[in-house]
Amino acid sequence: MAAEILIAPSILSSDFSRLGEEIAAVDRAGADWIHLDVMDGHFVPNITFGPPIVAAVRKASVKFFDAHLMIEPADPYLDAFAEAGCEGITVHAEACRHLDRTLQRIRALGCKAGVALNPATSETAIEHVLDRLDLVLVMTVNPGFGGQSFIPAMLEKVARVRAMIGTRDIRLQVDGGVSPETIGDLARAGADCFVAGSAIYRGGSEAAYRQNIEALRAAVVA
Ligand SMILES: O=C(CO)[C@@H](O)[C@H](O)COP(=O)(O)O
Numbered sequence: 222m223a224a225e226i227l228i229a230p231s232i233l234s235s236d237f238s239r240l241g242e243e244i245a246a247v248d249r250a251g252a253d254w255i256h257l258d259v260m261d262g263h264f265v266p267n268i269t270f271g272p273p274i275v276a277a278v279r280k281a282s283v284k285f286f287d288a289h290l291m292i293e294p295a296d297p298y299l300d301a302f303a304e305a306g307c308e309g310i311t312v313h314a315e316a317c318r319h320l321d322r323t324l325q326r327i328r329a330l331g332c333k334a335g336v337a338l339n340p341a342t343s344e345t346a347i348e349h350v351l352d353r354l355d356l357v358l359v360m361t362v363n364p365g366f367g368g369q370s371f372i373p374a375m376l377e378k379v380a381r382v383r384a385m386i387g388t389r390d391i392r393l394q395v396d397g398g399v400s401p402e403t404i405g406d407l408a409r410a411g412a413d414c415f416v417a418g419s420a421i422y423r424g425g426s427e428a429a430y431r432q433n434i435e436a437l438r439a440a441v442v443a
C-alpha cells in the first residue's frame with residue numbers, strides 16, 4: 222500500500238520576526254510536519270538558525286519537527302538538535318565523512334534518520350546505508366535558498382531512489398521548487414513527503430496557508 226502523503230512547510234519562507242506564530246499557523250492550516258532548514262554559511266551560502274531557536278519554537282506545534290541540516294560538520298550538533306526537540310534529523314551525504322556512524326548516532330538519540338542528496342550527487346551514496354535510514358531527501362534545487370526553480374532532471378533520480386527503497390519503510394522526501402505545478406510529477410515518480418516553502422508561505426495569513434496546502438494535496442491526486 223502506498224504511504225500517506227505528507228506536506229511539510231519549510232519555515233525558511235515564513236516571517237522570522239513571528240516564527241512561533243508562523244509555525245502555529247501552518248500547523249492549524251493542515252501541515253503534517255514542520256520542516257526546519259538549518260544553514261551554516263559554510264556548507265551552503267546562507268545562515269539561518271540553530272538549536273536555541275528550535276527549542277524556543279518547539280512549543281508552537283506538536284507536529285513532527287523535521288530538521289534539514291545543511292551544515293558541515295554535522296556530528297558535533299546532533300545531540301543539541303535532538304535535545305531542542307527535533308524528531309527527524311536529515312544530514313547531507315556530501316557533508317558527512319562517516320555517514321554510517323552519523324546515522325547510527327541520530328537513531329541512538331531517538332530520532333528518525335535521514336540523508337539528503339544534492340542535485341549533483343548520485344543516489345549510490347546511500348546504497349550501503351539503506352538499513353540505517355528512515356528518510357531519503359532528494360534535493361530538487363541546490364540547497365541554500367527558498368524560491369528557486371525546480372530542477373526537472375531530479376524526477377529520474379526520485380524514481381531511481383524509489384526503486385532502491387523497495388519494500389523498506391523509508392520516506393522519500395523532495396525539497397525545492399515544490400508547487401501545484403510540480404508536485405504531481407514528483408508523486409508519480411515516487412515521492413511521498415513534500416517540503417514547500419514559498420508555495421505555502423505566500424499570502425501572509427493562516428487562511429492563505431490552508432488554501433496553499435490544500436492546492437498541493439489536490440494537485441497530488443489530480
Ligand atoms: O532546504 C531548502 C533550501 O535549501 C528548502 O527547504 C527551501 O526552503 C524550499 O523552499 P521552496 O523552494 O519551496 O521555496
Ligand SMILES: [Fe+2]
Pocket residue numbers: 231256257258289396416
Ligand atoms: Fe529544506
